[in-house]
Amino acid sequence: MPMRKLWVSLAAATLAVAATSGVLPAQNLHQQFLHPPDDAKPMVRWWWFGPAVTADEIRKEIDQMHAGGFGGFELASVYPLAVDDPAKGIKNLRYTSPEMVNMLQVAQQHGRELGMRVDLTLGSGWPFGGPHIPLEMAAERLKLVALAYNDRTSPPPVQPGERLIAKFVAAGTPEHWDHAAPKEFYGNALPSVDGHVRQTNRIYDYGAEQPHDVVLYFIASHTKQMVKRAAVGGEGYVLDHMKRAAIDTHNREVSDKLLQGFAGNKPPYAVFSDSLEVYGSDWTGSLPEEFKKRRGYDLIPHLPELWQGGTPQAEAVRHDWGVTLSDLVRENYLKPMADFAAAHGTKFRSQTYGEPAATLIDDLTPQLAEGEGPQWNQFSFTRWASSANHLFHRSVTSAETWTWLHSPAFRATPLDMKVEADRMFLEGVNQMIAHGWPYSPPYAQEPGYSLYAAAVFNAHNPWWPVMPAVTRYLQRVSWLLRQGEPANDVAILLPEDDAQAAFVPGHVSVTEGMKQRITPELMKTVLNSGHNADYVDGPALEQVTLRSRVLLIPPTTRMPLQEAQAIAAYRQRGGKVIFVDTVPSLAPGLQDAKDTPALQAVIAALGSSATRTSMAGLSDTLRSIVPAAFDVSATGGAVGFIQRSLPDRDVYFVANTSPETKTFPLHVSSTHRTLTWWEIESGTTAHASNGETVTLPPYGSRVLIASDEAAAHLRPAPEHEVSAVPLTQWQVRFPGSASSAAVPQHAVVDTDWTADPATRFYSGAAVYMTHFAVQSRSGQHLLLRFADGKALPDTQPANKPGIRAWYDAPIREAATVLVNGKEAGVLWHPPYALDITPFARTGDNTVEIRVYNTAINALAGQPPRDYTALKAKYGDRFQMQDMNDLQPVPSGIIGPVQVVTMQLEK
Structure with missing residues (x-):
């Protein structure tokens, strides 16, 4: 496929850069662990409400962040929390206005003075959009209007801002029609997407009217999704992430203006985009033309079966539609944003998952791939991002952390933070982005402001005095997990082609499709067998030398021929291949059907060199092929680990994810013989040995180092x-x-x-x-x-x-x-x-x-906050969650x- 060839030069460039990275001398590892560099400190997402901000409060809060051990902040402007009030000094600065940009200048300057990292969100609320996006640049969707033949209208039922794509007749009723019946174009002329008249070369004429016949109008419509949680002046449509003109307009009207706050050769460290939550976005104006160019056939005649599905051919069309959507997201959104960032001396940090249809390899396009979600033993967006970074030798994986931590706001505790952070570490994260820090001016009633649905990590929090200890823990582990290379034994091949074949209009998310295919049972089986795992998709498998020792292929039906050939090449290099339950049997696209025999031949040729197993037998199969890297099976899935390999040692982070003490025998399969425990907070070390009993307290964590050094650390003396x-x-x-x-x-x-x-x-x-x-x-x-x-x-x-x-x-x-x-x-x-x-x-x-x-106790003693006047002025932009029945x-x-x-x- 053309998409797969597109990545070769990008992947090669990434690997070339990675090859020049240095390795920390072994003797410095423990000292740097005790005193890690500031760039490993956690960051915060700093919400500016309104934004109604002042220079003095900005400097004060940055000082507090710095004192609390945070290494930087991400500037994010969201909905207002107060109406303008000159007597209280409240003024909501219009988004992108010179006054607001001046406040960005204050923040970035003071942050830099303290040696902090400063990132900037290139949009108000999320996703990208706003008043600069007219309807014709807003997110589009495919719409169907089905009318009984005798109810047909002239002109067709097209609303303002919509375009008629095609018109068909079919047998049946508007609720139940048969796309397998004759589905020729009805009429002799249809407007095309660019406004010119496209002549149809086939006309179907039923003759006499038939009461059970239906006319199908396929229409290019709009989702009309509005920017969520928008700042004052940031309201408007979400843009079309598959339309280059919309991205260019956004960068001109928003990004360029915001970056004026970073003038003087001092760009932000990174510019940021939140997760793709453009719900229902499954169409764009150029799609028919681009589809034909990329897939080799016309999509328009296949719209009825694409809409209705239910046949192998319909699934093939849906697959091709999904692949094309992914191509357009990458080429018209991700790449322009990455290019924009590079041109301005910064990096594009992106949460590349959700809707529209991004794939795993799309995380290669942004300079910084970020995850979200602590589901360490299920499919997660976090492992999605860390896997892409591991595949392409990027040493840092950031994650939006604590997004929904212990609701309601102010209820989260330091222990809650550790519980989620440790799970993030197990998924490969080594840069925490705390979600988050609400800007809270003096006039905000204590304990200050909070986002509608997130924890609070600022100095208004009663337990703030222990925050430096929490951030020091996070900093040490984050730094250590950047050293060397990831050493995950298992790579799980994502059945993205099956997910695309299952797309339906209005729901075109590969990552949502993965939740049904990379099941919790699969993930827990792999992890509890003593292995950790990365994901890989077909395009990445074709272009990188996979370092994992096992390629695990979950139940998969559709697979491109090139992907099967890449599996065979991996096997020839000595990799182990495991098929779970089924083997791929179909080439995925409509034009790919000719490749199905060759695909089946490649899979069959693997023969006895690959292993087939059931899900029930997967754990034993994994253990028989590759010894457990770190045996945690005795803990029943409660304990996890992640490994990093340096030239002279292996590093293991081990965490108990349960509220109960867990005891298990230590067994690691490292080639290095000397084992040493590093206590994360005290920094003390102690000798360890395979076979000893390990005890982890509730939610406890430790670091194990395997090296070939002589045992310099004594075993703790017995005591009573x-x-x-x-x-x-x-x-x-x-x-x-x-x-x-x-x-x-x-x-x-x-x-x-x-x-x-x-x-x-x-x-x-x-x-x-x-x-x-x-x-x-x-x-x-x-x-x-x-x-x-x-x-x-x-x-x-x-x-x-x-x-x-x-x-x-x-x-x-x-x-x-x-x-x-x-x-x-x-x-x-x-x-x-x-x-x-x-x-x-x-x-x-x-x-x-x-x-x-x-702060919950104090809030429980206060009357509920009254947002009546605020919402009367600005509309209902947020709904506070779980705040209606607070108890101490x-x-x-x-x-x-x-x-x-x-x-x-x-």
Whole structure:
């Protein structure tokens, strides 16, 4: 296919660039892990509401981001949250206006002064569009009007802005007609897409009117989708992503204006486009001409069967239609945007999935491919993006992270963040884009603004004081997972051609089709067999040297001949091929039918050199062909891993994705013999060995290094508990509460503070203080230990997006611990215990625990926000989610606290 040849030069260029990348010397790996560079820090999506922003608040919030450990921000303008009010200093700056652009200049300048990365979203809300897009440049759709023959109208039923594509007659009724009956053009002239008259060369004349005959009018219409969550001045139609003129208009009217805020040879690091959510976009004006040029036949006579489907020929036509849509998205949207970015000294960062019909290899066109979604053991957009980056040797995969984290806004906790982030790491992500940071000016009632459906990670969040610890964890893992090359043993060949053959008008998403074909059962079987996986599609398989040891082909019917030949070539190079349940048997397109015998011959020739298995037998088959890279089978699918390979070592990130402690025997199949555990937060190291028992606490994670160095790290010495002294006589203060004087000066520490009416709706910090005595002895160390948490049942409905930690923690939700006035550490995830030995002294000691909850309690005590005036002025641009019945959640320290003395065994 022409599309497949298009990628050869692009792929070669990408691989050439990758070949010049350096490898970090082994001796520096641990030191850099402890002190990773700033470019590995997480970023935030910074929502400007309105945008009603001021220079002073912009600088203040950037300072807060920097202090919290964020390495950059993505500027995104969305819907207003306040009407203009000069008395309060509220003014919504019109999108792309000089005033708004000046604020971009303030943000990028101050961010750069702090060494932060600055990205820019090239559109208000999402998807791209706005007032500069007239209807003729708006997203199009194919529309059918079916009328009984005796109800036919003249002129045809075409609305303003629509174009008649073709007219047919068929047997049946408007609800049920037969596309297999004669389907000639009715009439002798039809307007073509460019406005000229196209003569038909065939006329069908029924003669006498028949009451059961139907006239079919195929019309080029518009989705009329409007930009979602638009800023003031950003309202309008979503543009046609398959029409080059629409992209050029958008860049001229929006992108060029916004980039004036980055004048002076200081472009943004990247310009950004959110996921393709152009719902129902399945047509464009040039489609008939482009289809004929690319597929070799005229689409118009096949419109009835394309619409109705149900036959092999209809599926072949739909496939060809889908491939052509993908071609046009790539050539008229993705490539122009990537070229625009390059011409302006920046990079195009794109979430290339959804509608219209993008394919996996389309992620090669943007300079930065980004994912979204924590579904690590199911098909996910995140693994879609990371796989493309792995295939084309791109070292960084970013992901929009925490999109739906623990709704409603302000309910998410640091533990929730870790739960999702670890799953993202398992999918190959190594650059977090936090979703997100709401701009919250002084006039916004505390706890400030939030997006309608997202968590809040700014300084208005009560647990903000522990954010530096959270971001440091994310930074270390992100940096480490950029080193070397990905080492995923299994490549799963996406049945994209089957998905395209199943397209129907109004639904043309390859990635949605993958959810039915790359099933949770398939993904979980592969992962639980001790392997990790990338995706690959046919065009990529034809053009890269696949590094994975196994090519797994899920149930697939349609496959281009070139793709089958690429599988055979992979097998000849020593790769292992596994077919699950079926083997491909059909060339996919209408003109490709001639290739079906050759396709079947190539598949048959693989013969005994490939393996066929059922889904039930897949795990055993994988293990028999390739030993488990990291055996996690004993955890029942709860533990995952991802591996990176350096010339002299292997790096494994291992995470428990469940709220229960998991224990399993360590077994890795690395060729490197020395195994070392790296603790992510403390940075300490310890020797490991195959066969030892590994224990991961709820939602726990570790790093394992396999190398050929001599074992320089001792195994932790055995120790036993000498004593456990409960801490009592706590003084508890609520420094941010107006009613803190009503709280008893001495309180039982293990009481949820919402049980007291005085602090039921309190959000903020509570300071717990008490004393303990220590008698120093050699070989002992002290732990501050909290009660055990417990796993909670996952009660989230299957159809509701989002993720959270299903764990009842003893600290709600995070804490900073000070011993004798010095910070001893923070607690924000299991296990809730802290080594305080370096800070304790013989005799009397003071311990202070500052506990931070979420903002939900304060919000539950406030009346609901009233958006009546706002929506009267600007319309209903958002709907706050899950905010209608807020209740306080348990807060504080739940359960006893002990100082535990541990004795090293001799």
